[in-house]
Structure formats: structure tokens, C-alpha cells
Amino acid sequence: MTGNPLIDMHEVTKTYDTGPPVLAGLTLRVEAGEALAVLGPSGSGKSTLLNLIAGLDRPSAGSVTVDGVRVDELTETASAKYRRSRVGMVFQFFNLLDDLTVLDNVLLPAQLAGMPSTEAAARAAELLAHLGIDRHTRAHPGRLSGGERQRVAVARALMNRPRLLLADEPTGALDNVSGEDVRDLLRRLNADGQTIVLVTHDLALAESCATRTIELVDGRIARDVRAVAR
Ligand code: ADP
Ligand code: MG
Numbered sequence: 001m002t003g004n005p006l007i008d009m010h011e012v013t014k015t016y017d018t019g020p021p022v023l024a025g026l027t028l029r030v031e032a033g034e035a036l037a038v039l040g041p042s043g044s045g046k047s048t049l050l051n052l053i054a055g056l057d058r059p060s061a062g063s064v065t066v067d068g069v070r071v072d073e074l075t076e077t078a079s080a081k082y083r084r085s086r087v088g089m090v091f092q093f094f095n096l097l098d099d100l101t102v103l104d105n106v107l108l109p110a111q112l113a114g115m116p117s118t119e120a121a122a123r124a125a126e127l128l129a130h131l132g133i134d135r136h137t138r139a140h141p142g143r144l145s146g147g148e149r150q151r152v153a154v155a156r157a158l159m160n161r162p163r164l165l166l167a168d169e170p171t172g173a174l175d176n177v178s179g180e181d182v183r184d185l186l187r188r189l190n191a192d193g194q195t196i197v198l199v200t201h202d203l204a205l206a207e208s209c210a211t212r213t214i215e216l217v218d219g220r221i222a223r224d225v226r227a228v229a230r
Pocket of ligand 1 (some may be wrong): 016017022040041042043044045046047048049
């Protein structure tokens, strides 16, 4: 592999006001094209790790560089812009806006980024079709199944063509069938070149999607395994 990693976390420590460090001198490099699954028991710092990469939180020590940007040093405005342009995020409970249609949810990141509306409409239509949810374009998310809602959330996350897709327990609220849908989708996206970091308890998700799996224990990487083939 050549060049700089897409994610470069160097000796990152994160301590909250009380308690021991959540992350303790963690160093992690992720190359473009990887699908990294982050495993670990509840409370082991998985969401904290993702939030640091997304610039939603700051390390107590160490550095976080993503796509050449020192994420830990951005102002709030620059951090919001970084997330809009380079990062897509997917959460366990979808975080869709139920007052908006599926289409308007997917268009939102493009509008915030100032993408011309004809281009945004074309991109949204392409994504909704690609993710198999174009029949629901005019529906409100509350009418959709969990798996469909998560696909809408993925479409929204991909709207601005982020270099990095972050997912925090994306199958955590789904039944088996919907979970399988989302696993397939993430696998397909990674096969098409999308770099993904996903946090999960779902071993099936890690096994089916990840090219590499790390396990967090006591604020450090206890295990780091690359899949030979999928
Ligand atoms: P995981 O996602 O692996 O379940 P988290 O990253 O959410 O773990 O949390 C790791 C630890 O950090 C937990 O002990 C949690 O209580 C603590 N924690 C997370 N966020 C905060 C916060 N904002 N303030 C104080 N403690 C926090
Ligand atoms: Mg979590």
C-alpha cells in the first residue's frame, strides 16, 4: 500500500470528567477501500472512536487525521463543513426526519452543502434506485420498515459522495431479514470502493462486510485481523 492512510489516529487518549480513559493511547490507520469493523463490549469506547473520527468529539491527547485533515484541530464551523463534505454517518436508530419525505431526507445534506438542485435531484434519484428504495421516494420514513429506513439513511449519508462512511450499530435495531438487507448493502458499497468504518455487536455483520476487524478492550486495540477473502 502506498500514500497516506485515509484515517490516521495517533496515540489517541480520551478521558471524560470522571472515570478511567475510554481510549488509552490508541493508534489506528485505515487505508482507503477498507471496510473496518470495530468490535468490543458495551462501554469499550466504540462510539467514542467513531465520534472522534467524525470530529463530533475531541481527543484529550493525540491526533486524528482524516483525508489529510487534522480533525481534532478544526473549529466548530470547519468541523461541520468537514462532516458535510467528507463523512457520511449512519446510526442505529436511523435519525431520519419523519416530517420530511424520503426524498427530502436524502436531499438535505446536498442542500446544506450548496449542491445545485438539478444535480442534487439527479444524485438522489440515482441513489434511491441503486439502494432499491425508489418506490418510497414520496413516502415519509415512518411508513417504511426498519430495513428500508436504514437504506434511506445510507442514501442520505452517501449524498455528498463522502470519502468515508461511518456506521454505529447499523443493524442494531433491525430484525434478521432487514439486517441481512443492510449487510448486503454495505458489502456492495465496499466492493464498489467505499471506505467504511462500522461499529457493531453483530458478528454476522463484521464477518460479511468487513475486510478487517479490530476489537477494543480497555481503551486499546486488543485484536486486529484482516480478512483473507470474502
Ligand atoms: P460503546 O460505544 O463501546 O458502548 P462508548 O464510546 O459509548 O462505548 O462509551 C465508552 C465509555 O465512555 C462509557 O463508559 C461511557 O459511559 C463513557 N462516555 C461516553 N460518552 C460520555 C460522555 N459524554 N461523558 C462521560 N462519559 C461518557
Ligand atoms: Mg456505542
